[in-house]
Amino acid sequence: MDGTAEGLDAESGRLPRFLIAHAxxxxxxALGVVAALFAGDVSGLRGLVLEVRGGLLAAAVFTLLMGQTLAVVQIAFALWLLAGTPGDGGGGHRGRLRPSGILTRAAPGP
Structure with a gap:
């Protein structure tokens, strides 16, 4: 990718490829993180999965959900970084509010 949002649309097929690649x-x-958790036996996770009935199913669900979570986070970061820098006018950056220069006196209290 060229680092800009130009040309990323569904019709050209670049947007789906962009999203799938980052997912x-x-x-x-996520697979690396889960493998490291099991390899390091963090909090006895590997022993728990191997000794408990249904532990392999729990490990598969854990891996799937971890993968889904980090895939969505990766897509979000990719889209966020694609938005551009603050000076280029893209990415939804709002202009600063400037005072109008009109001053009014405060009304006296009761």
Whole structure:
């Protein structure tokens, strides 16, 4: 990708490829994190999965949900970084409010 949002539309097919590529990268990152958790036996997770009935199913669900979470986070970061820098006018940056220069006196209290 060229680092800009120009040309990313559904008709050209670049947007779906962009999203799928970043989702796959996030899912691969999640597989690495889960593998590290099991390899390091963090909080006895590996032993729990291997000893408890239904532990492999729980590990599969944990891996799937971790993958889904990090895939969505990766897509969000990719889209956020694609928005551009503050000076280019893109990305939904709002202009600063400036005072109008009109001053009014406060009304006296009762």
């Amino acid at each position: 796959a990268a996030g899912f691969m990152l």
